[in-house]
Amino acid sequence: MPRRLALRAVALGYLVVILLAPLAMIFYRTFEHGLEPVWQTLSNHNTIHAFQVTLIATAIAVPLNTVFGVLCALAIVRRRFRGKGLLNAFIDLPLAVSPVVVGLSLFLLYDRTGWFGPWLQGHGIQVLFAMPAIVLATIFVSVPFVAREVIPTLRELGNEQEQAAATLGATRWQRFWRITLPSIRWAVIYGVILTTARCLGEYGAVAVVSGRIEGKTETATTLIDDMIQNFQNGGAYAVAVVLCLIAIVVLVLMTLTKPREETA
Amino acid sequence: MSIEIRNVTKRFGSFLALDDVSLEIPEGSLTAVLGPSGSGKSTLLRIVAGLERPDSGEILLAGEDATRVAPQRRDVGFVFQHYAAFKHMTVRDNVGFALSIRKRPKQEIRERVDELLELVQLQGFADRYPSRLSGGQRQRMALARALAAKPQVLLLDEPFGALDARVRAELRDWLRRLHEEVHVTTVFVTHDQEEAMEVSDRVAVLDHGQLEQVGSPAELYDRPASEFVLRFLGDAFRLGDRFVRPHEIVLDRFPSDGAVEVEVERIVVVGADVRIDLVDGSGERMLARLRRENVDQLELERGEIVWATADQTHRLVPAEPPA
Numbered sequence: 001m002p003r004r005l006a007l008r009a010v011a012l013g014y015l016v017v018i019l020l021a022p023l024a025m026i027f028y029r030t031f032e033h034g035l036e037p038v039w040q041t042l043s044n045h046n047t048i049h050a051f052q053v054t055l056i057a058t059a060i061a062v063p064l065n066t067v068f069g070v071l072c073a074l075a076i077v078r079r080r081f082r083g084k085g086l087l088n089a090f091i092d093l094p095l096a097v098s099p100v101v102v103g104l105s106l107f108l109l110y111d112r113t114g115w116f117g118p119w120l121q122g123h124g125i126q127v128l129f130a131m132p133a134i135v136l137a138t139i140f141v142s143v144p145f146v147a148r149e150v151i152p153t154l155r156e157l158g159n160e161q162e163q164a165a166a167t168l169g170a171t172r173w174q175r176f177w178r179i180t181l182p183s184i185r186w187a188v189i190y191g192v193i194l195t196t197a198r199c200l201g202e203y204g205a206v207a208v209v210s211g212r213i214e215g216k217t218e219t220a221t222t223l224i225d226d227m228i229q230n231f232q233n234g235g236a237y238a239v240a241v242v243l244c245l246i247a248i249v250v251l252v253l254m255t256l257t258k259p260r261e262e263t264a
Numbered sequence: 265m266s267i268e269i270r271n272v273t274k275r276f277g278s279f280l281a282l283d284d285v286s287l288e289i290p291e292g293s294l295t296a297v298l299g300p301s302g303s304g305k306s307t308l309l310r311i312v313a314g315l316e317r318p319d320s321g322e323i324l325l326a327g328e329d330a331t332r333v334a335p336q337r338r339d340v341g342f343v344f345q346h347y348a349a350f351k352h353m354t355v356r357d358n359v360g361f362a363l364s365i366r367k368r369p370k371q372e373i374r375e376r377v378d379e380l381l382e383l384v385q386l387q388g389f390a391d392r393y394p395s396r397l398s399g400g401q402r403q404r405m406a407l408a409r410a411l412a413a414k415p416q417v418l419l420l421d422e423p424f425g426a427l428d429a430r431v432r433a434e435l436r437d438w439l440r441r442l443h444e445e446v447h448v449t450t451v452f453v454t455h456d457q458e459e460a461m462e463v464s465d466r467v468a469v470l471d472h473g474q475l476e477q478v479g480s481p482a483e484l485y486d487r488p489a490s491e492f493v494l495r496f497l498g499d500a501f502r503l504g505d506r507f508v509r510p511h512e513i514v515l516d517r518f519p520s521d522g523a524v525e526v527e528v529e530r531i532v533v534v535g536a537d538v539r540i541d542l543v544d545g546s547g548e549r550m551l552a553r554l555r556r557e558n559v560d561q562l563e564l565e566r567g568e569i570v571w572a573t574a575d576q577t578h579r580l581v582p583a584e585p586p587a
Contacts, residue, residue, distance in 0.1 A: 160348040163315050164406075166335040167342035168362040169413060178361075182352045 030237040041235040046215045050223040057138040058199035065195050069146025077154040094141050102140050103208025129211030137205035142198040146191030153187035193254050197247055265326040265416035265449055266291040272321030274307055281307040283473040294443045294450045296460035299470035305453045309419050313342045341410030345422040347402040349394035355405050356390040362413035380408040400431040420452035436463050457497050469493050501550030508574045513552035516571045523571035
């Protein structure tokens with residue numbers, strides 16, 4: 001018993017010091033002087049715009065990476081093809097490469113001297129220091145999560161159920177919608193949540209390519225940084241707390257909707 | 265619907281799973297494909313279902329070439345060894361799947377599912393999830409599901425392999441009766457010779473991807489075409505220049521034409537029968553199964569030398585010369 005208690009104490013203590021204490025501190029600092037300053041920051045035009053930019057980038061990146069992640073997982077688990085190992089490794093690239101490096105590579109690619117930059121500028125499309133660059137950076141850094149969640153679930157699922165569905169008359173499309181997708185739905189949902197969290201929190205790559213123009217290309221995370229640079233600590237805390245709250249709401253929603261029928 | 269398998273060959277990498285197999289399965293029959301693991305029997309069944317494609321050869325269903333037809337368009341029901349239950353659906357939705365795919369009216373699906381659940385004795389289980397059924401119940405559900413759309417052919421891949429002995433015996437019985445009621449052309453794969461002999465009216469024996477023999481269970485047992493079939497279908501021993509089954513051995517105290525001198529190693533009484541372990545001069549062991557009264561008459565004792573012949577009323581297989 002004492003050993004089990006010790007293990008529990010170490011695990012909990014670690015979580016408290018590493019995870020909870022910083023979060024608690026930011027909540028404390030935010031509401032230290034009441035709700036009034038918090039409200040002032042959040043109702044500010046630039047703050048609202050920064051959240052809009054973050055949410056738009058997230059709203060584009062999440063569905064795209066969900067579809068791509070499921071397709072990739074299906075290809076990696078079910079198909080045999082040349083370069084499969086390479087694809088599998090490439091999916092993890094955004095986890096391995098620092099976001100700042102991602103931002104820099106995007107910058108170079110879409111800059112006037114990059115491969116894509118001149119052509120796009122010739123057609124009047126502004127990528128860098130504008131919404132497209134923010135969206136591209138957000139998509140890049142959040143690629144792996146859905147695929148990484150779905151791959152092990154698909155492996156465990158095997159393909160017998162789908163073969164059974166085939167012999168029962170289901171076409172490939174019907175098998176996907178009625179057998180495969182319902183079977184991997186929790187992995188997909190979990191992947192979507194991780195992707196969403198990653199998109200909302202993205203800083204490094206976006207900071208490099210967005211130009212951080214206040215009221216235009218500022219995102220929630222770059223706004224926090226700018227506020228701290230300008231000694232507007234209270235404002236930075238308020239924005240940070242909202243980001244935290246969104247993450248907490250997402251996590252709670254996930255816990256509440258966890259599957260019941262199959263675990264019974 | 266009849267099934268015709270013509271010169272089917274299938275490789276997995278360098279492994280030859282099926283080697284030029286041809287087999288005809290008449291309409292309405294209950295055929296067992298029997299073989300040890302790795303003999304290619306499951307592969308053959310999966311090729312008939314369209315779940316695998318042969319490297320060469322053809323599959324004809326009701327006389328028409330179906331080699332390249334997708335599984336969903338072959339009109340076959342398939343039962344997997346590990347049930348392949350749709351875990352996220354209730355028993356009712358599992359069984360009704362084929363009908364809902366065919367967009368039949370809800371009322372019709374309901375009635376048909378109820379009818380099938382009664383057939384497989386799962387009436388009270390319609391709203392359960394498969395995880396809350398026993399192995400035997402899951403397999404019965406899988407059978408009902410396979411039968412829902414009234415397939416022309418029912419294929420079962422080691423259907424009872426994952427079940428315990430008692431449930432297995434029950435389901436065998438049940439499959440036999442089901443076939444008498446429904447009369448759908450049925451092929452089932454098994455490695456269990458007893459199961460094959462008991463359930464089916466025709467048995468096809470496969471070994472190393474090759475078809476060894478096809479026939480009724482009695483034909484195979486009495487007139488095996490090869491040493492492999494002989495040995496696979498039950499105990500068989502070499503007696504002189506022939507093979508013989510345990511119950512065909514006759515023992516005598518005096519030599520006669522073709523008799524072989526053997527030593528009695530052990531005598532075990534099993535009910536009305538006696539099992540006797542014998543060994544001949546060359547060290548070849550065999551097992552004889554005699555009626556108790558015969559043994560009593562002979563007053564047989566351990567360590568004695570007697571003469572063994574084969575009961576001439578039983579057929580014998582000429583043995584190939586020993587290698």
